[in-house]
Amino acid sequence: MTGQALIFYTFAAVAIFSALMVITVQNAVRAVLFLVLAFVATAGVWLLMEAEFLAIILVLVYVGAVMVLFLFVVMMLDFTGATQKGPLRYLRPSMLLGVGLALGVVFLLFTVIGPKQFTIMDYPSPAARGADYNDVAHLGMVMYTDYVLAFIAAGCLLLVAMVAAISLAYRGHRAKRQRPSDQVKVKASDRIRLVKMSPGSRG
Amino acid sequence: MITEQLFTLAWILVKILAILLPLVVVIAYTTFFERKVIGYMQVRIGPNRVGPRGFLQPWADVFKLLLKEIIVPSASNRFLFLLAPILALAPALAAWAVIPFDQQLVLANVNAGLLFLLAMTSLGVYGIVIAGWASNSKYAFLGALRSSAQIISYEIAMGIALIGVLMAAGSLNLTEIVMAQSGNLLSWYWLPLFPLFVVYWIAGVAETNRLPFDLAEGESEIVAGFHVEYAGGAFALFFLAEYANMILISVLTALLFFGGWLSPFQGIPVLEEAFAWVPGIAWLLLKSACFMFMYLWLRATFPRYRYDQVMRLGWKVFIPLTTFWIILVAVAVRLGVGPWF
Numbered sequence: 001m002t003g004q005a006l007i008f009y010t011f012a013a014v015a016i017f018s019a020l021m022v023i024t025v026q027n028a029v030r031a032v033l034f035l036v037l038a039f040v041a042t043a044g045v046w047l048l049m050e051a052e053f054l055a056i057i058l059v060l061v062y063v064g065a066v067m068v069l070f071l072f073v074v075m076m077l078d079f080t081g082a083t084q085k086g087p088l089r090y091l092r093p094s095m096l097l098g099v100g101l102a103l104g105v106v107f108l109l110f111t112v113i114g115p116k117q118f119t120i121m122d123y124p125s126p127a128a129r130g131a132d133y134n135d136v137a138h139l140g141m142v143m144y145t146d147y148v149l150a151f152i153a154a155g156c157l158l159l160v161a162m163v164a165a166i167s168l169a170y171r172g173h174r175a176k177r178q179r180p181s182d183q184v185k186v187k188a189s190d191r192i193r194l195v196k197m198s199p200g201s202r203g
Numbered sequence: 204m205i206t207e208q209l210f211t212l213a214w215i216l217v218k219i220l221a222i223l224l225p226l227v228v229v230i231a232y233t234t235f236f237e238r239k240v241i242g243y244m245q246v247r248i249g250p251n252r253v254g255p256r257g258f259l260q261p262w263a264d265v266f267k268l269l270l271k272e273i274i275v276p277s278a279s280n281r282f283l284f285l286l287a288p289i290l291a292l293a294p295a296l297a298a299w300a301v302i303p304f305d306q307q308l309v310l311a312n313v314n315a316g317l318l319f320l321l322a323m324t325s326l327g328v329y330g331i332v333i334a335g336w337a338s339n340s341k342y343a344f345l346g347a348l349r350s351s352a353q354i355i356s357y358e359i360a361m362g363i364a365l366i367g368v369l370m371a372a373g374s375l376n377l378t379e380i381v382m383a384q385s386g387n388l389l390s391w392y393w394l395p396l397f398p399l400f401v402v403y404w405i406a407g408v409a410e411t412n413r414l415p416f417d418l419a420e421g422e423s424e425i426v427a428g429f430h431v432e433y434a435g436g437a438f439a440l441f442f443l444a445e446y447a448n449m450i451l452i453s454v455l456t457a458l459l460f461f462g463g464w465l466s467p468f469q470g471i472p473v474l475e476e477a478f479a480w481v482p483g484i485a486w487l488l489l490k491s492a493c494f495m496f497m498y499l500w501l502r503a504t505f506p507r508y509r510y511d512q513v514m515r516l517g518w519k520v521f522i523p524l525t526t527f528w529i530i531l532v533a534v535a536v537r538l539g540v541g542p543w544f
Contacts, residue, residue, distance in 0.1 A: 003208070029336060033283075036329070056318045064325025065355055071332055072351045075344070134314050136375055180515065 008048055015041035028074045032067060039063050050129055053136045218310050222299050230446040231261035237499050244503040268442075271435035276338060279432065283337035288433070288440035291330020295447040298323035302454060303378045305464050305483040316377040317369055320455065321362060324410060327448060328354040330441070331412075331419060331429045338432040346428025350419035353513060354410055360521035361406040364399040367529045368392060368459050370536055371544055381463035386542050387470030391462040395535065395543045398528045400460040402521050404494070407452035409517070411445060413498055415505040416513060423507075453494035454487065461490050 018037040025031050039062050046055035143151050235250065235257070242249025251257040275281055301316040303309035313319055328351055335347020369375055371392055372383040384391045393400050409416040420428040430441050457463060464483030468474035508516070536544040 033333070052313070052315050053318070056315055056322050060318060060322040060325055064322055064328075065358065068325075068328055068332065068351050068355055071336075072348065075332075075336055075348065136315050136318075180512070 004048065008045065011041045011044035011048070014038075015045065028077075029071065032070050032074050035070070036063055036067050039067065050133070051135060053139050215310075219300075222302075222310060223296065226296075226299065226447065226450070227443070229450060230443060231265060233446055233450065233495065234264065234442075235261045236495075237502075240496065240499045241503045244500075265439070268439040269436050273435040273437050274432075276340070276432050278339045280337040280339065283333050284432075285437065287330050287334035287337055288437045288444070289330075290333060291327055291444040292440045292447070294323040294326035294330075295444040295451065298451055299447075301377060302451075303381065303458070303463065304487060306378065306382070308484065309378060312376065312378060315375050317365060317375045317380070320377075321358075321365065324361075324448070324451070325354070325358055327410075327444065330444065334433070334441070335429040338429075340432050342425040342427070342431045343429050345425045346419045346421065346431070349421070349425075349510065350412060350429060353412075353416065353418060353517075356514060356517035357406040357409040357416075357521075360402055360517060360525055361410065363522065363525040363529060364396075364403040364406065365459070367396050367399040367525070367532045370529065370532050371396060377458055377463075381458055381465065384462045385465055385469065388462075388467050390470075390542045391460065391465075392543065393460040395541065396460065396528070396532065398524055399532075400456070402525050403460070404452075404456055404497075406517075406521065407456065408498065408501060409513070411448045411452055413445075413449060414502040415508050417507060418510055418513060421507065449498055450491065450495065453491040453498070456494050457487055457490035463487055463490075 015038050018034040018041065021034040022031050022038065025034060039058060043055040043058045043063075046052075046058065238260075239249040239257075249257070250260040253259040253263045275284055298320050300311045301309070301313050301319050303312070331350045331354075332347045335343045335345075335350070338344070368380060372380040374380055374383070412419045418428075420430075425431075430438055433441060462469075464487040466475065466478055466481065466483070466486055468478045532544075535541075538544075
């Protein structure tokens with residue numbers, strides 16, 4: 001048990017530390033890398049909670065794909081000018097509105113799903129499962145039966161977002177396009193014409 | 204209690220070493236094999252000076268690399284510059300934890316083994332991207348950008364191809380996937396999932412940044428790409444990671460589509476008994492060696508792809524093809540076609 005607690009606190013500390021670094025570090029690329037570290041540490045915590053599918057999917061989708069795209073974009077843009085001033089450079093009087101909103105959300109969270117409703121007493125930690133417990137199969141069963149409508153709705157939402165993203169980026173047919181099938185069909189005789197000339201025929 | 208836990212830990216460490224040490228030796232000799240094979244394909248002899256018939260050449264290379272100085276460019280980000288090769292190598296080695304070499308011979312028999320493998324292979328790109336950025340060099344940066352876009356693109360096709368395999372096997376566990384293929388040569392998944400096998404293999408070549416997809420290195424246009432600033436041991440780690448990934452993809456192709464450790468003579472009356480003495484791991488290594496040879500064959504045969512053509516192949520050919528085929532597989536699984544589903 002102590003070993004488990006040690007692992008948990010290590011991962012939790014790394015997750016919180018790197019999450020704080022994400023919003024305070026000066027360099028945008030470093031912020032993204034700290035976000036990656038936060039994801040990996042969270043995946044470790046989830047793995048400890050026997051949610052191996054979620055933990056691996058977090059690493060696979062967020063760390064392996066989404067964050068790589070983040071890095072790609074952040075590296076392409078040059079942030080050197082914006083990184084000189086420090087984290088307080090965006091401070092404006094209008095931010096008080098945001099602070100008020102955030103406090104409201106915190107208050108709402110506290111009263112609706114606060115410790116009154118979700119105490120440790122009401123939700124004792126589930127019994128540890130054996131090594132042969134298949135978390136993936138169990139999750140699949142629940143997702144494709146009880147929650148199938150929510151699952152389909154989430155899928156539709158993602159599809160809509162994808163179509164929207166593509167239609168925003170698409171600017172019609174460009175003038176210069178290549179057809180690979182035509183390129184494959186090209187023969188040497190289409191591109192070069194060898195002309196026979198006798199050496200004495202000039203002039 | 205504590206001593207028991209320590210003993211378990213020590214035993215796991217021994218198992219890890221039992222996988223890693225042969226792996227490193229195999230990587231060393233893969234480089235030698237590669238130079239020899241490409242040499243013969245180009246009507247040359249290849250390395251033949253160090254040791255008998257050149258057999259000590261890989262060790263000469265290893266010691267040369269390790270004894271060289273590691274140069275850190277003064278304008279680079281020192282911490283990330285040195286972290287990058289480690290980030291490239293660690294996932295390449297971690298993925299080997301779930302590879303079953305025989306029915307019982309596996310370090311971690313994880314239920315979500317296939318997912319774990321996908322996650323680990325997708326992490327390797329960080330080493331390349333961070334190396335390119337931390338070097339603070341134009342060529343390295345271009346290599347990193349190319350690599351990140353390329354790996355994201357081919358990971359999708361690779362993942363969809365693997366969905367076909369796990370639908371056919373009904374499991375994410377690698378041992379169960381291999382056992383689901385038992386029967387005979389024709390019940391292996393290469394036959395019903397042939398397009399997925401081809402896509403998986405080509406995407407595997409692209410994921411490992413090997414020719415004809417080595418645009419991240421691209422000697423002719425961006426010198427050496429992401430590792431242009433690296434020397435000595437740090438460069439050796441990138442080299443090690445690339446070859447560990449190549450061998451991993453070869454072993455995975457053998458496991459997922461070619462019956463892993465199952466004997467190819469299974470189900471054939473006389474030959475099955477005649478070859479019953481061969482251990483399963485020998486078949487697995489033999490099948491993987493064929494795919495390793497294909498890597499070298501591709502390298503010696505094809506010119507490098509142009510970048511837009513790489514993207515077109517990944518997005519417009521592989522993804523529609525694999526999507527179409529997993530719909531077919533879904534129908535076949537529902538109907539219970541053949542010995543496969």
